[in-house]
Amino acid sequence: MVRSHVLICGGTGCTSSNSTAIMEKMKAELEAVGLQDEVSVVLTGCFGLCALGPIMVVYPEGTFYSRVSVDDVTEIVNEHLVKGRPVKRLVYDETLSGDEILSLNETGFYKKQHRVALRNCGVINPEVIDEYIGADGYQALAKVVTEMTPEEVIKCILDSGLRGRGGAGFPTGRKWEFASKVQSDKKYVCCNADEGDPGAFMDRSILEGDPHAVLEAMAIAGYAIGSDEGYIYVRAEYPIAIKRLQIAIDQAHEYGLLGKNIFGTDFSFDIQLRFGAGAFVCGEETALMTSIEGKRGEPRPRPPFPAVKGLFGKPTILNNVETYANIAQIINNGPEWFSAMGTETSKGTKVFALGGNITNTGLVEIPMGTTLREVVEEIGGGIPNGKKFKAAQTGGPSGGCIPASLIDTPMDFENLIAIGSMMGSGGLIVMDEDSCMVDIAKFFLAFTVDESCGKCTPCRVGTMRLLEILNKITDGNGEMEDLDRLEELCNYIKSASLCGLGQTAPNPVLSTLRYFRDEYIAHIRDKKCPAGVCKSLLSYTIDAEKCKGCTLCSRVCPAGAISGTVKQPHVIDLTKCVKCGACMEKCKFGAIERK
């Protein structure tokens, strides 16, 4: 009989730091002590706390081990699993209170979280359908096809107030309603798993940790709109997600949960995988469908909307992975359960990918309306290295930067748009005082210039011109009039671009201009980068008082710009200096200053 479960995180973050080898070693060690039948080892999806990976949790105690290495496995087996003594040096320190080991739910990172879309991630083995079924999986699909009419399903989703988690926040039920009313011999259900926002990885974690939740929801959507075929468009860069999706589809077929006559009814539904090939614009719905059709992933004008004319010219609905991950639970628990969470206009929870200069990087799921301060300070554990919070960027290349003065903003769809950012897919990058906001705007613009598909002029040419003006400013050649030019051009691009990519591309520039205008002015008027990032505006000098004349700096300088004799203060020739900062890194006396 199994008396203990060892859960090892098999998400991409932990797999990258060797969790598969840890699992193999664990199995071998258990066999060596003859415990293979008493302790079950499970490779799960992402736990969310990626900063501490690789992660291992031992149940029934719920001991949370962090940063485990292959060399630690023997000790965990011998001490914990054989003798029942947890290996304290590996236990996540926030769960340690004196001699007691606390539950994970009492730690700062997990306390305020409410897991709906991520409920099975880090709990079940995603490669075994029975574990999903054991967690009430496919109950919603059974209820839908045997007890409910398509109209009732749509009404349930409408009443829940669920809005699309992929970016724009369009009510999911409305989308389904449109498609259900169109008469057609063929309709499609698509899943957008082309998570392109750099810094967001919640969709990947759901696909890796709970793939059946997406399959079940797509089948429910198929029943609601009258479709028998679905496509999942998933990034080729997510090999683990692809593998587990394929396993899930095969197992669902085997169990008769996909395919012909599901649950003995007339309803049939099948799902195919298609792989994206690295084009950010394919996150846009019409571009994604064009890509599934095997063409260049360029968007097309709407109307006609996909609900009328979508994939292969047929009525199609497209929802994002996280949206689908909520569906089965809304059916099971009722729309009131879902709409009780969140704010007036934004119901339910949202998963954010917390990254950048923050202690607890990882995935967090919180009720809509949680403030940014709670996320950064309590769940995120604050900014490391004693630095100050400067801004948070949400919504990726389509979003904006939220300054410290707005840290108490409750985060929902409307509030984020009101302060010039947007929810987007839920990337949340925290920046400390060492980040230059002009440089960040430039970073996102370089991204959109690269990813603009080139179909419409405002986006193709406009974003390039924006980037050029930003480069001019960070090179120290900016003029005050450039700020007006930036704003004017941003507004043109926003109003004239064909698709969401272009319409939101200026947001990083507009929001930094709005909240960090003084930084732009410092670059233009004083020719200084206050954060010390923009190279052309930096100058390195040696403080003669502190310099001991050790000659280390002059030896590492790649440009031969530093001169001086031994034990005498050295000098940097600014005309030769290439501003690489090598001298500053090497100096043991802190004598080199960057201004």
Added chain:
Amino acid sequence: MKKKLTTIPFKGTQAQEAQLDELIAKNKDIPGALMPVLQGAQEIYGYLPQEIIRHIALGMDKSVSEVYGVASFYSQFTLTPKGEFAVSICLGTACYVKGSGKLMEEFEKELGIKAGETTADGKFSLTDTRCIGACGLAPVLTVNSDVYGRLTPAEVKGIVDKYR
């Protein structure tokens, strides 16, 4: 992103061609199959040489310009052969904020090539990549399938030496 065409002559084997023809035959009549065929062809050859683009166009009954249009649109498709060791550095936001731009500079210095290029001996290629979703390990890079996380520029030389 502008794609570079290669000047390295194409060397394909009969076995590779047979594999490709089988792939084309299997997908020819499926709607929207061009992308999966290109993805499969890149797996067979490691990149998409012009000769292969022409071959696929013929086999799929499409124009060369249409196939080339698709191949050049998506960043996953490469028209130049990759190095024996493909270094890709994540320049996603989380990694960028944590200094992956500096890692890129260091690799460019160490290998003597720019992003998107391959060293003359064909040993290393250097590319930037979008978020690989391992943001907890930022800044992160991959060399073929090995993942390196939480890096500083000082560690770059050691990584390159491992593969030299």
